[in-house]
Amino acid sequence: MAGGGRHRKRKLHFSKIYSFRCGKASFKEDHSQIGGPGFSRVVYCNEPDCFEAGIRNYATNYVRSTKYTLATFLPKSLFEQFRRVANFYFLVTGILAFTPLSPYSAVSAILPLIIVIGATMVKEGIEDWRRKQQDIEVNNRKVQVHNGNGVFDCTEWRNLRVGDIVKVEKDEFFPADLVLLSSSYEDAVCYVETMNLDGETNLKLKQALEVTSHLHDDGNFRDFKAIVKCEDPNANLYTFVGSMDFEGQEQPLSPQQLLLRDSKLRNTDYVYGAVIFTGQDTKVRQNATDPPSKRSRVERKMDKIIYILFFILFLISFIGSIFFGVETKDDLQNGKMERWYLRPDDSTVYFDPDQAALAAICHFLTAVMLYSYFIPISLYVSIEIVKVLQSTFINHDIHMYYEEADKPAHARTSNLNEELGQVDTILSDKTGTLTCNSMEFIKCSIGGTAYGRGITEVERATGRIRGSPLPSHKLNEASLSEIVTGPKSSVKGFNFSDERIMYGNWVKEAHAEVIQRFFRVLALCHTAIPEVDEETGKVSYEAESPDEAAFVIAAREVGFEFYKRTQTNISIRELDPTMGKKVERVYQLLNVIEFNSTRKRMSVIVRDEEGKLLLLCKGADSVMSERLAKNGREFEEETMEHVNEYADAGLRTLILAYRELKEEEYKRFCEKFNQAKSSVSADRDALMDAVTETIENDLILLGATAVEDKLQNGVPDCIDKLAQAGIKIWVLTGDKMETAINIGFACSLLRQGMKQIVIGLETPEIQSLEKAGDKTSIRKASKESVIRQITEGMFLVSSSSGSSNVFALIIDGKSLSYALEDDVKNMFLQLAMGCASVICCRSSPKQKALVTRLVKAGTGKTTLAIGDGANDVGMLQEADIGIGISGVEGMQAVMSSDIAIAQFRYLERLLLVHGHWCYRRITSMICYFFYKNIVFGFSLFLYEIYASFSAQPAYNDWFLSLYNVFFTSLPAVALGVFDQDVSARFCLKFPILYQEGVQNVLFSWSRILSWMFNGFLSAVIVFFFCTKAVELQAFNSDGKVVGLEILGATLYTCIVWVVNLQMALSVSYFTVIQHIFIWGSIGIWYLFLVVYGVMSPAFSTTAYKVFVEALAPAPSYWLVTLFVMISALIPYFAYSAIQMRFFPMYHGMIQWIRHEGQSDDIAYCDMVRQRSLRPTTVGHSARLAAKRAARKKHSQERNDHYG
């Protein structure tokens, strides 16, 4: 019952049991800065309305993440639009089209621009509206706030003000940064889950000041008054300096009292807190950088091509203007008219021979407008349309739909689809991304015997590749699956199965006594709190970390059920081997010496029912082995062997040991320990460390546990595929180094035989400096040490280049902060690039973002960040592509990501299939767009040569403006949406195909320029063949000759045919839609010609009846079309045939394989795949290969030895 639970908890004083965490804060040097610059914030708790609070005018608690507001939308988005050079250019030409300079009518020029801009703005608006919805949801969450009379009312988050007193209940998020005043516990501690901030899954213990800890009821706050002075808003999550003036006494405040927004209250019924930072001032918001607008690499390159086109455009306009100027000047010489029919004597300024220079300048503007058809106006909008459609493919891909959570993939911005095909480095979060954030007890080694038949994800993946049953599990498949799917698997956190131990069978084992002690340690040595369901009697646990829970659960499942904890006692039910039934035992809890990252172990001291004093200890193998007693090393060798095996399989291992204490020994310890504990000096922790050191010694080894930090489904496979595709994978995690390394092993990013370069600052010199507390010297020494380690690492890497040595870089957060400094970071990057895997542990959100930026800027390649928590937001935004995992950890990561997927494994399909396709489609489409516009633009220019550069277009106005819209764009859009070089199956079968994107071979300058050249060639062929064919002679049997309008329409017909057929040639995957679009576009041209031709001559001008009357009845028109069409396509056709035969690209080879029907020939496919596969360095394929090589070497050596 809740009431009972509360009562029970109230009585617990954790602060007395815990050794380290609940220390008293003391004034440190930082506190002297309060009131000074950077520390000027003053908060009047419980008086948000008072005058002093009013004049300070702190930010409201409203949080805004949208790009636009209602007022700024129009100007800001228009500005965004016209920042694109091409759009700005079209705006200028659109305005100029209203002047007499224009070679065509203004309406036909401005209409496409309006359509293009409008469509883009609507899209922007819709996207921002979605963000707004999210903001509204967050800002309108409810919280209880003190209204002044000792009563707490519900109000929305956005209404909170600095100084408000709020009450937050269990499992609620904190609405702002609060100073903890009191909690449901007597000693005002509370547990906080900060997963959204730093990704750490263990609960943090916070404790209020003693002076406020008595405020347990709403009514207590009626007259509560306090003044908090503290630092100004900043982004550092782990520091807080302040003081509280309460009842006339100045009390120091530390991070221990600060509850951060977006973290969650756990295991505590309620807390009271005073609001210190609101809205944008909160630490989590300060950490959030502005959502940057991302543009893909391809698009940035496309901009460059557009600049090139602009250059060509201005160049030919300039050339044209010079010729025009010269010819115009020649028209009138000494009053004698040359081209008299132009009346140069009585001319406008645009054609005035007397002012030829001015006329040439005006002509330049006109020409710039005329040749605007070089710039594909519809390119941007076509790309946007294509990307939206591509995104719907991604969103609707059934293979990326996570059925269990009903979550499909969701491309939140469609800007980056093709970037997915170019990823060079993946930066991944760990918790919740690679792992499911659940720990499972899976194996153990007790008394030198390994137990546990569960199979880890890694073993499963390696086993699958090997294609044979796992050697260590020689059971047949049937019994194996029986065990895996047995009834135990329903227990969360427990995946252990071994009939030798379970169901009370352990008593029959050889080391039954050791096993008993082993599980007792698991049941006693922890800080979890049991919760008994009154109805079923089932016990569940609330632990600080999931692995701790896994231990207690494991103990329970084996038969050592921990069910009750009081201030001083721990009660367990266990099987008594002599009586053969369950008995309840109560252990008196004397001390808890907790785990921390330096100690790497945890101990409890208990007194059992017989009065024996026991020290139970669990810890990392590195620290435990040196603490074993001489007579306690009985099973050491076997155990260590097992531990290594487990660690290589990516399991978290802990060594369990115990010792019996003598009464007087404990007494001595107790005395010293209490002395150390109550000291208030700065080196209190060190003192306590020293004391505990003395007692955690001479331990007797019991065994080792292996907990699987459960990887998400398919993660090793996915990583393997990605590694085969040549993508580098970095892991950035807020977790501990050991954990990170374990996961590295689990997903085959690390393996035995890989040289680990570990960069850390846990060296004795620096620790001693830290004790001295001189900040500058710590900094200096730390930096020096980091630089030294990096140089050493680089030396190692460079000295072994060429050999088969593979390196892994592991760096912790503290060192990282030095390694990321400007003068070191390039060295660091260089070292990291030389390593096959990089793992950064204990990194803050900001560091994650900085690392991402470093990789992005340093390598110049595409980076992809993937994460699921709010601590990954910075990284997601910084990377070229941010992928959010829409898992359990809230929505922040998803909201700031570009694409959200439900599981890490979908990344494989997202990148290798969709990424590759999108990249290919977009690049082909862009190349094609440039091609078709160059064909058209150059045909205009070539005509100018024959029109004395007077800027007379060869085509009718509406032919001109509709070229990009109707007759050529749709097939390109269809190509961008539907084309695929090889099917999804082949994309996954030949992952190296992905390198086409990474190396950008489809969008290299040579490819782009050859497409442009192809366009130029087509234009020349079309223009000259057309004009030569219809030049002078009668055009039809009626003796009529070709005029401007007929030549224009003929040229245009040929161009429409040529560019559409060119499209048909470059499509590699025809769907009905492509047929409809390609042939439809050509059909529409004829239809348009007819329809436009029958409109009144006032509107259709030169196109009036041109098709019906002149073109259609004339056989020469059709013959010319056919001829020009074929000749213009020959160059490309010959080129692609030769390339396919002699210089095939990788996709060409795969197409060939499929075409020849050899895809079923496994050996053959393997040959192609193997031979094109670069040696990968990470992933389980690589692990297998390395193992094989090692075994071969080993046997060879043996042979040598015996031979």
Added chain:
Amino acid sequence: MKSPIYVYYQISNFYQNHRRYVKSRDDKQLWSPKNERSSSDCKPEDFTSNGQPIIPCGLIAWSMFNDTYKFSVKDKVLEVNKKGIAWKSDREHKFGSDVYPKNFQSGALIGGAKLNSSIPLSQQEDLIVWMRPAALPTFRKLYGKIEVDLEPNDNITVIIENNYNTYSFGGNKKLVLSTTSWMGGKNDFLGVAYLTIGGLCLFLAISFILVYVLKPRPLGDPSYLSWNRNAAGHLN
């Protein structure tokens, strides 16, 4: 030569496709008497010095070709039929049958031909032909049709009235008599080009076949791949 024999005049180096020239007309005025006022595009041939609109206005009409040809064979005059030399759509939908030339060629500077102001524009086929701007600086335009057959070795006497000034811009004038086939007039280009491209296709086809037979493609040879050729592409 079988009738009809088409009579063309050919002018070179004449930029009928100059933008100033092409724009210098007023289609509305040509179509309906209601739109008598010339558009500003027609400048400087839009209004007479006393403000009367010129019909047809603009440089094109003003500079109309005005050489005349008189043909005779064996002293027998060959009639040149000038009916039906313009496109039907022009005659019926662009040049009004109730629009008559007004104030045409009345300025100080006379450009080319004069028009009979009692004949409506729709029947002034010379004008209509001239008003369709040619595409290229060297062009032919239909002068008329001779509707009698000419025998081989007939001597045709042409009396040319050389009115039109092409000297100032260095252009040539030519007179062309031509018959037509189903494909129009004679031009070797298309035939030659068809043969050339056809030959090229044949050559390519044969060489591809030869390559296919003699040297089958080494399937899936990865040494072609850029990242296998290029050592820098290697991981690490």
